[in-house]
Amino acid sequence: MLVFKLRYHQDMTLADVLNDTDTIGAIVLEYVQACRGDKRAKADYIASLSPDDREALRGFELVNPDWRLFRDLSESAQPDRLAA
Numbered sequence: 001m002l003v004f005k006l007r008y009h010q011d012m013t014l015a016d017v018l019n020d021t022d023t024i025g026a027i028v029l030e031y032v033q034a035c036r037g038d039k040r041a042k043a044d045y046i047a048s049l050s051p052d053d054r055e056a057l058r059g060f061e062l063v064n065p066d067w068r069l070f071r072d073l074s075e076s077a078q079p080d081r082l083a084a
Helices: 002-008 014-019 021-048 051-063 067-077
Strands: none
Touching: 021 067, 051 067
C-alpha cells in the first residue's frame, strides 16, 4: 500500500507530498505496522529457542543487534534433519 501511495504521487513535488496528510498518515501507519510485525516475529523466534540458544543470542546482540542474521546463521549451521 505504501508503494502504491508513493507511486501515485510520483508527479507531485516533495512539498506537495509532505503537505498531503493522507500520504504522511499512510507512511506512518506502514512504518508502525512493520515495526510491530518485526517485534512479534522476534518474540516468536526467541520463544522457540532453547535456553542455551537464547544466551547465545544475547551475546550475539552485543556485537550485532540484527537478530535475523543470528537466526539465518544458526539455521544454516544446523544439519539438515531430513537428510538423516
